Amino acid sequence: MLESRATIGPYWDEPLPDDEHLARQVEHGREEHLMLDARPPAELNQLTLARMRQTGPRFWIALAGLGALTLAFFIAWAIQIVSGLGITGLNRSVMWGPYIANLIYFIGIGHAGTFISAALRLMRMDFRRPIARAAETITLFGLACAALFPIIHVGRIWKLFYMLPIPNQRDLWPNFRSALFWDMMAITTYLIGSTLFMYVALIPDLAMARDHMTGWRRKLYSALSLGWRGTEGEWHRLEVVSNLLSFVIIPVMFSVHTGVSWNLSMAIQPGWHSAIFGPFFVVGALYSGVAAVILVMIIVRKTMRFGYFMREEHFNAMGIFLLILTLTWIYFYFAEWITNWYGNLPLEKAVQAMLTGPLAPLFYLMLFCNIVVPLGTLWSRRVRTSLPAMLVIGILIQVGMYIERVLIVSGSLSRNELPFNWVNYTPHWPEVTVTLGTLAFLGLLYMVYTRFVPIIPVWEVYEGQAMQGSRRVGRAVMSTRTEVH
Amino acid sequence: MADFLLLGLFDNVETTADVVDEVRALGVPDEQMTVMSHVPYSSKIFARKPVRLWFLPFVLGGAALGALVAFFLTYGTSYLYPIEVGGQGLNPVPPTAIIYFEMISLFSMLGAFAGFLLQNRFPILTRRMYDERISDGYIGLEVCAPLAVAEQVVTVFEAHHARVIKREDAAAFKPQGIRHLLFWGAVGTGGLVAVLVPLLLSYDIVRVPWINKMDDTVVVRAQEGPRLAAPVGAVPVQGPVFIAGEPATAPLPASEVSLQRGQMLYGTNCAMCHGLQGDRAGAEVGKYFPEIPQSLGARAAILSDQDLFRVIRLGRNRMPGLAENLSPGETWDIVNYVRSLGE
Numbered sequence: 001m002l003e004s005r006a007t008i009g010p011y012w013d014e015p016l017p018d019d020e021h022l023a024r025q026v027e028h029g030r031e032e033h034l035m036l037d038a039r040p041p042a043e044l045n046q047l048t049l050a051r052m053r054q055t056g057p058r059f060w061i062a063l064a065g066l067g068a069l070t071l072a073f074f075i076a077w078a079i080q081i082v083s084g085l086g087i088t089g090l091n092r093s094v095m096w097g098p099y100i101a102n103l104i105y106f107i108g109i110g111h112a113g114t115f116i117s118a119a120l121r122l123m124r125m126d127f128r129r130p131i132a133r134a135a136e137t138i139t140l141f142g143l144a145c146a147a148l149f150p151i152i153h154v155g156r157i158w159k160l161f162y163m164l165p166i167p168n169q170r171d172l173w174p175n176f177r178s179a180l181f182w183d184m185m186a187i188t189t190y191l192i193g194s195t196l197f198m199y200v201a202l203i204p205d206l207a208m209a210r211d212h213m214t215g216w217r218r219k220l221y222s223a224l225s226l227g228w229r230g231t232e233g234e235w236h237r238l239e240v241v242s243n244l245l246s247f248v249i250i251p252v253m254f255s256v257h258t259g260v261s262w263n264l265s266m267a268i269q270p271g272w273h274s275a276i277f278g279p280f281f282v283v284g285a286l287y288s289g290v291a292a293v294i295l296v297m298i299i300v301r302k303t304m305r306f307g308y309f310m311r312e313e314h315f316n317a318m319g320i321f322l323l324i325l326t327l328t329w330i331y332f333y334f335a336e337w338i339t340n341w342y343g344n345l346p347l348e349k350a351v352q353a354m355l356t357g358p359l360a361p362l363f364y365l366m367l368f369c370n371i372v373v374p375l376g377t378l379w380s381r382r383v384r385t386s387l388p389a390m391l392v393i394g395i396l397i398q399v400g401m402y403i404e405r406v407l408i409v410s411g412s413l414s415r416n417e418l419p420f421n422w423v424n425y426t427p428h429w430p431e432v433t434v435t436l437g438t439l440a441f442l443g444l445l446y447m448v449y450t451r452f453v454p455i456i457p458v459w460e461v462y463e464g465q466a467m468q469g470s471r472r473v474g475r476a477v478m479s480t481r482t483e484v485h
Numbered sequence: 486m487a488d489f490l491l492l493g494l495f496d497n498v499e500t501t502a503d504v505v506d507e508v509r510a511l512g513v514p515d516e517q518m519t520v521m522s523h524v525p526y527s528s529k530i531f532a533r534k535p536v537r538l539w540f541l542p543f544v545l546g547g548a549a550l551g552a553l554v555a556f557f558l559t560y561g562t563s564y565l566y567p568i569e570v571g572g573q574g575l576n577p578v579p580p581t582a583i584i585y586f587e588m589i590s591l592f593s594m595l596g597a598f599a600g601f602l603l604q605n606r607f608p609i610l611t612r613r614m615y616d617e618r619i620s621d622g623y624i625g626l627e628v629c630a631p632l633a634v635a636e637q638v639v640t641v642f643e644a645h646h647a648r649v650i651k652r653e654d655a656a657a658f659k660p661q662g663i664r665h666l667l668f669w670g671a672v673g674t675g676g677l678v679a680v681l682v683p684l685l686l687s688y689d690i691v692r693v694p695w696i697n698k699m700d701d702t703v704v705v706r707a708q709e710g711p712r713l714a715a716p717v718g719a720v721p722v723q724g725p726v727f728i729a730g731e732p733a734t735a736p737l738p739a740s741e742v743s744l745q746r747g748q749m750l751y752g753t754n755c756a757m758c759h760g761l762q763g764d765r766a767g768a769e770v771g772k773y774f775p776e777i778p779q780s781l782g783a784r785a786a787i788l789s790d791q792d793l794f795r796v797i798r799l800g801r802n803r804m805p806g807l808a809e810n811l812s813p814g815e816t817w818d819i820v821n822y823v824r825s826l827g828e
Contacts, residue, residue: 010497010622041523042621176559177575182583189591196598208523211617226602227609230619233536234605235525240540241601245594252590255583346773353772419770420757420805462524 011466012038017477025477026470034311035126036479038465041458044308048454049212051304055451058303066444073437077152080430085155087430094413094425096153101405102435103149104260104281105288106442107187108401110142112289114194115253116321117201118246126468126481127317129460130309134300135293136198137455141445142292143191145438152434179266183259190249190256197245200238203228204459257285264408270347271412274339280332287325287370288401294318295394296446298387300455309456312385319384322397326374333370350415350422358424359411362403369400488655489635492614493647494623498530500645501624505531507641513630521615521625540600547596548589555581555588602669610664612657616649623648629655736790737817739824747822750815754807763826774803782826793820 016023030037080087090097113135120128151157175181207228210221228234261281264272274280294315301310340348355363373396377383384390410425449455471480495501505518515534520526528535559581569575601607619625628638635652642650685691737743752761758770763781765771778784785793797816800806811819 012622040622045621176563176584177577177580182580182587185584185587189587189594192591193594196594200598200601204523208620211620223608226605226607227613228607229519229609229613229615230521230523230625231519232526232528232531232533235522236527236536237538237540237601237604239525240538241597244540244544244597248590248594248597252587255586255590259583350770350773418805420754422757422770459524466524466526 010040011469012040014038014469017472021475022472022477029470029477029479032311033313033479034130034309034461035464035468035481036470037308039308041462044458044461045208045212047308048456048458049209051306052209052451052454054304059447063444063447066440066447069437069440070444071437073434073441076430076433076437080152080155080434081157087428089426089428089431091423091425093416093421093423094410096409096413097425098406098410098427098431098435099149099153100263101402101409102438103146103153104405104409105402106142106146106149106438107256107260108142108281108285108288108405109292109398110139110146110194110289111253111257111282111285112293113137113139113142114190114197114249115286116290116293118197118249118253121242122246122250124483125317126464127314129464130306130456131293131297131314131318132460133198133201133453133457134296134455136194136201137446137449138289138292138296139194140191140198141442141449142289143187143194144445145442147187147191148438179259179262183256183263186252186256186259190252193245193249193252197242197249200241200245201457201460202453203238204230205454205457208458209454254282257281260285264412269412269416270345271340271351271408271415274336276332276336276339280336283325283328283332284401284404287322287329288398290318290322290325291394291397291401294322294390295398298391298394300450302387304450304455306456309461315387315390316381316384319378319390322374322393323378326371326378330371330375347415347417351412354415355407355411359407362407362411366400366403366407369396370404373397488629488631490614490651490653490655490658491628491630491635491638491642492616492649492651493626493628493642493645494616494618494649495626495645495647496623498526498624501626502531504626504641504645504647505533508626508628508638511630511634511637511641513628513634513638517629519627521619521627523620523622526624539604540597543596543600543603544593545596547592547594547599550596551589551592552585554592555585558588559584603665606661606665608665608668609661610668611659611661614651614653614658616651618649736794737814737821739821743818743821744825746815747818747820747825750811750819751822754810755819758804763823776802781823785823785826790820790824793823 016026026036088097116128116135117132121132151160154160203225206221206225207230210218210225213221258278258281261277265274265277267273297310297314297318300306337352340352374393377389377393383393414423414425416422467482469480469482470477472478493504495504501520505520508518509515518533520528520531520533560576563576567575614627616623616625626642628635630638639650639652686693756768758765758768758774758777759781760766760768760771763778765777765779768777771777788796794816796804797811797819798806798808798813807816
């Protein structure tokens with residue numbers, strides 16, 4: 001006779017076994033694993049929605065701080081538009097400075113979000129469930145911030161319409177032979193795809209919010225949830241469309257950062273012209289992106305008190321992911337470096353001499369942040385599950401990866417084919433203000449977004465909890481997992 | 486006979502599956518029942534027919550549309566705006582492949598999303614039977630049945646301890662029909678208008694009589710005459726340069742002023758390879774070009790002034806010519822300065 005758990009009650013009402021030894025094991029499992037620790041959805045819905053509406057004094061202080069920095073960013077940009085790019089440190093050889101490094105950096109941190117969500121979804125990894133949306137949100141706003149930088153960088157923004165495919169007196173048309181255009185297409189595709197992917201998974205949670213909210217929020221969520229009722233057909237199609245989007249968006253994600261790298265490597269600039277740049281940039285993007293997701297997880301968990309959803313197991317899993325990416329990144333960087341080093345071509349040597357010469361402090365700081373610290377610490381579970389440690393490591397990796405982009409862009413450009421064009425580059429105040437301000441802008445957008453949208457994909461958590469249970473094997477209780485398709 | 490819509494909320498999956506079985510036994514067909522839940526339970530769990538899916542045509546249609554867009558962007562626009570190279574249009578294949586990949590990906594994703602919306606009839610613009618407690622974990626079963634059967638269904642619901650039973654006249658729930666199509670049609674038309682209006686204006690199909698001074702000016706298109714004469718006082722960029730007060734190629738005497746100018750110009754143009762004293766000391770570039778002489782003065786001593794002038798103007802071996810950077814007078818200043826370096 002088949003015994004169904006559901007005859008006893010709903011999945012969150014699973015009683016403890018009578019045996020005390022086994023009961024203790026089950027309780028321990030519930031403490032450890034979110035998927036085993038099912039609670040009534042009514043309670044979890046209230047928890048999620050309450051955090052969404054909550055805006056304490058610290059929230060407003062943080063909002064004001066980020067808002068002030070964002071304002072500084074827009075003022076600096078305005079001054080730069082009025083005065084021209086001459087007030088920046090950019091010069092004739094280093095015409096691509098931190099603005100382009102920022103473009104690469106922000107696309108990079110945007111990378112991991114959809115990748116974590118889509119790839120782990122297809123591989124049916126349960127640890128993605130509570131963090132998927134927090135990650136996807138970074139993608140959305142990371143890409144939005146990145147999209148600002150070409151505009152900031154071109155300087156004369158009133159001539160931006162030259163880039164649009166509209167007829168003009170010069171009979172010009174966007175040039176498809178240009179790597180810049182490939183990149184623009186890839187970013188547009190990725191931004192639209194990520195938005196669709198996020199929105200589709202958001203619909204059931206918006207419907208949940210609609211069911212529990214009143215006033216203008218109810219109207220907003222009613223419109224956005226499109227009349228979702230949770231019928232079998234709706235769920236099944238949601239599942240299929242998410243999988244379809246996942247399959248398409250993973251190659252697109254690879255194409256995005258490959259496109260960014262081709263902006264550099266299609267030029268015969270020493271230090272750039274390298275076939276490994278595509279995969280190397282993808283790995284670098286994932287590396288900084290996963291570190292950014294961990295940072296956001298820590299901040300969201302701490303400020304919104306989501307300790308129930310984001311547990312040690314999630315930080316542990318993300319830490320392992322980060323360790324794998326550390327090793328991959330080191331391998332790619334080494335492969336790139338040693339090929340240049342062994343080739344011993346004068347110009348590539350000149351670029352390497354630049355990195356280990358005038359730029360040595362930045363170069364060695366980058367190696368410290370990207371290699372020494374993660375490789376030395378992440379192998380330990382205690383480090384991976386310690387929030388303060390992961391916060392520090394995450395920030396260091398952001399610093400390291402940012403420096404890496406600046407070194408590649410400005411460092412390589414300062415040594416080029418024409419030795420009398422060799423210059424050194426120092427950022428001036430507009431670059432610094434704009435860079436810090438954009439980071440604040442990203443934080444600001446993220447903060448506001450968490451107050452409008454459930455940042456935890458609760459339905460995915462419920463799905464995992466409903467499909468997972470425990471089963472006795474000998475004297476031990478093991479968790480079991482069911483696929484319902 | 487008027488139909489009734491019934492909604493019962495149940496605690497768990499098992500009960501709901503039992504109720505579905507019993508309602509079906511009452512003669513209510515599967516299509517008249519809908520299960521609603523807060524987690525993706527599949528139809529199999531309730532022993533119901535699997536949901537029919539129509540994603541393939543949407544995805545393939547999207548991909549085909551994407552391929553068409555990519556074709557237009559790459560071959561179409563280079564046909565409309567040709568760049569002739571060697572008598573042929575320029576249509577390299579590898580970049581084309583990238584545009585195809587991106588457009589096919591983008592439009593197949595949009596197609597999948599459109600398929601999701603249309604199959605679900607989203608957005609739902611009419612009233613539907615629903616209960617807000619479903620998102621709190623209850624499983625809802627909606628049954629549409631005529632009055633007599635509806636009574637029996639309610640009995641079944643009660644026998645299985647339904648938490649809530651809602652019963653309403655089915656006439657109050659108008660079918661969605663083509664409303665969602667009209668909605669998306671309106672959205673699509675709005676979008677199309679928003680794209681078309683600027684295009685109509687920019688292609689001059691709709692002409693707006695702007696006051697434009699450019700209309701009054703002479704239009705000279707690229708590669709067309711008449712070519713305007715250079716303004717008075719302009720300096721020709723090609724051919725010999727004759728400027729009043731500046732020597733053309735005649736050597737300058739090595740005066741104090743000339744040496745001073747020469748030193749400054751040497752520092753700007755030569756020192757990064759040859760070093761400030763001509764001995765490569767402190768020259769960053771010099772390290773990578775072993776053929777740069779250790780002593781510039783000694784090397785220059787075996788050349789005549791005219792040879793030295795030519796080397797600076799035209800370059801030699803890997804040294805670039807500096808004719809574009811220096812006027813003849815400036816070049817003579819440097820010659821004088823190099824002579825003054827000593828052997």
